[in-house]
Amino acid sequence: MAGPRAKRINIPLRRVALVCAAMLFASLANITYIQAFQSGTLNLDPRNQRALIDRFEHPRGDILTTEGEPVATSVKQSGGPYAYQRLYPGGGVYAPVTGYQSLYDETGIEHTEDEVLSGDDPKVKVRALVKDGVADGADVQLTISARVQLAAYEALRASGRRGAAVALNPETGAVLALVSHPSYDPNAYTGFDPDALAEADRLLRADPQRPLLNRALARHYPPGAVFGIVTSAAALASGAYTMSVKVDAPTRLALPGVATQVTNAGGAACGDGYPPLVYAFQMSCDTAFAGIGLDLGQEALRRQAERFGFNADDLEVPLGVAESVYPKGMDRAQTALSAIGRFEVRVTPLMLAMMAAAVANQGALMRPYLVEEARLPDGSVINRATPGEYRSALSASAANEIAAMMVAVARPSGTGAGVAIPGITVAAKTGASAGVAGAPDHATVAAFAPAEDPEVAVAVLLEQSDVTTVAAITRTVIQAALDRP
Known part of the structure; x- marks a missing residue:
C-alpha cells in the first residue's frame, strides 16, 4: 500500500x-x-517532389495517328530524379490535338486521356495485375490522319494568316484533321527545370499571335455566307422554297426599321434580280438570303440552327468545344442579318465542318470524335469508339437539294470555283465576314467530296484573308484526304 x-x-x-x-x-x-x-491536395502540391518523381517513374502511353505514327511518346532519361520525359515528334503540327504533359499539368488529349495514358485507368491496372503487375500506360490511337493533318498545317502556314482547318469523315464523325495556326511546339513544356518552364509559358502567353489558342475548337467567328447552308435548310423545311424557286434578290435591300441596307459583294446585281434559289446560293447573294430570313422569321432560323448544334453546350470531341451561337430576341432587321451569317451569329470552324458533313451524310450529323481506341502495350484493345448520331440536322431530301446547290458553287461560274478538283465532284459554300474594323474580312469555305459519295467534309477559315486563298487550302486538304494529287 x-x-x-x-x-x-x-x-x-x-x-x-x-x-x-x-x-x-x-x-x-x-x-x-x-x-x-x-x-x-498534398499529392497535387507542386512542392511534393515524391509525387512528381512517381508521375514520371513509368513510361506514359503513346499518342498515335490513325496510321500508327507516334505524335507523343515517352523517352528514357539517363540521369536525374525523373525516369521518363515526354517527347512530341510532330511538334506544332499536332499541338492543338495532343496538347502537352508538363511537370505540373496536362492539356489536350494528354489531359482528357490522362488515366489511360498514365496507367491509372482501372482497365489498365487490372490487366497489369493479371500479367506482370507493372501498370505502364496504354497507347491512344487518334482518328487524325497524318497525311491530312500535315497537308492542312502546311497549307495554313504557307498562307501566313491566322486560322483553322477541320476535316471530318461525314459517315462516322471521325476527325481526320484539326489544325490551328499559328501553333506552338509542345516540347517547350516537357523539360524539368521549373524556371525554364515558367519562362517558356510566359513567352507563349505574351505572344500577340496567341499560338496557345485552339482556333478550331475554342474561337468564335461570324460565318458570313456559309450560314446560307442553315438558311437554305430552313427555307426548304418551310415547304415554300425549292432550289429552283425564284427569290427576290435586289441589288440593295433596305432593312425594316433601320437605315441599314444589305448589298451583295462589291455592290453587284444577283442575276436579273429574281433568280432561282440555286443561283442565289451559288453566287452568295446576300440580299436574297436576307430577304429569306425576313420571310421565315427568327424562330424558324433558330430551330434549324439548333438542329445543326447551335446553342448546345454538350459537344466534346473529347476536347472541349466552344458553343456556336444563334442569337435570341432579335428584331426583323437583325433577323435578316443573321440569315446571312452576320449580326451576332458565331461559329467554330468545327461547326462549319459539321454543317458540311450533315449535308454530305443525308442530313444525319454524326458526333465528331478524336480518339479511335486505346490499347495496351501487348496490343489488346481496352476502349474503342462507337460512332453515333449527334443531331438529325435536316431531311434527306433537303440535304440532297443543298448538296446540288453546293456543287454549283464549286463550278467555274460559282464563288467556290477554286475548290474544284479535276475528276472529282466537289460541293462547297464560301463566305466572308467582317473581322477587325478597317482590316480585310475573314474568309471561309465549307465543302465535301466526292459529292456523289462523300468521304470527307472540310472547313477552312482564315482571318483577314480572301476566299481564293481559303479555297486553295480547302482543295489541298480534300486532295490529301482522298489521297489524290
Whole structure:
C-alpha cells in the first residue's frame, strides 16, 4: 500500500501521462485526417517532389495517328530524379490535338486521356495485375490522319494568316484533321527545370499571335455566307422554297426599321434580280438570303440552327468545344442579318465542318470524335469508339437539294470555283465576314467530296484573308484526304 509521499509523486506523473496521451491521440487524429482528406491536395502540391518523381517513374502511353505514327511518346532519361520525359515528334503540327504533359499539368488529349495514358485507368491496372503487375500506360490511337493533318498545317502556314482547318469523315464523325495556326511546339513544356518552364509559358502567353489558342475548337467567328447552308435548310423545311424557286434578290435591300441596307459583294446585281434559289446560293447573294430570313422569321432560323448544334453546350470531341451561337430576341432587321451569317451569329470552324458533313451524310450529323481506341502495350484493345448520331440536322431530301446547290458553287461560274478538283465532284459554300474594323474580312469555305459519295467534309477559315486563298487550302486538304494529287 503506497504511502502519502508516493501518492503525492503519482499525481504529477498521472498528469504528465494524461497530457502525453492527449498529444498522442491528437497526433493520430491529425495523421488520420491528413491521410483521409488531404492526401489528394498534398499529392497535387507542386512542392511534393515524391509525387512528381512517381508521375514520371513509368513510361506514359503513346499518342498515335490513325496510321500508327507516334505524335507523343515517352523517352528514357539517363540521369536525374525523373525516369521518363515526354517527347512530341510532330511538334506544332499536332499541338492543338495532343496538347502537352508538363511537370505540373496536362492539356489536350494528354489531359482528357490522362488515366489511360498514365496507367491509372482501372482497365489498365487490372490487366497489369493479371500479367506482370507493372501498370505502364496504354497507347491512344487518334482518328487524325497524318497525311491530312500535315497537308492542312502546311497549307495554313504557307498562307501566313491566322486560322483553322477541320476535316471530318461525314459517315462516322471521325476527325481526320484539326489544325490551328499559328501553333506552338509542345516540347517547350516537357523539360524539368521549373524556371525554364515558367519562362517558356510566359513567352507563349505574351505572344500577340496567341499560338496557345485552339482556333478550331475554342474561337468564335461570324460565318458570313456559309450560314446560307442553315438558311437554305430552313427555307426548304418551310415547304415554300425549292432550289429552283425564284427569290427576290435586289441589288440593295433596305432593312425594316433601320437605315441599314444589305448589298451583295462589291455592290453587284444577283442575276436579273429574281433568280432561282440555286443561283442565289451559288453566287452568295446576300440580299436574297436576307430577304429569306425576313420571310421565315427568327424562330424558324433558330430551330434549324439548333438542329445543326447551335446553342448546345454538350459537344466534346473529347476536347472541349466552344458553343456556336444563334442569337435570341432579335428584331426583323437583325433577323435578316443573321440569315446571312452576320449580326451576332458565331461559329467554330468545327461547326462549319459539321454543317458540311450533315449535308454530305443525308442530313444525319454524326458526333465528331478524336480518339479511335486505346490499347495496351501487348496490343489488346481496352476502349474503342462507337460512332453515333449527334443531331438529325435536316431531311434527306433537303440535304440532297443543298448538296446540288453546293456543287454549283464549286463550278467555274460559282464563288467556290477554286475548290474544284479535276475528276472529282466537289460541293462547297464560301463566305466572308467582317473581322477587325478597317482590316480585310475573314474568309471561309465549307465543302465535301466526292459529292456523289462523300468521304470527307472540310472547313477552312482564315482571318483577314480572301476566299481564293481559303479555297486553295480547302482543295489541298480534300486532295490529301482522298489521297489524290
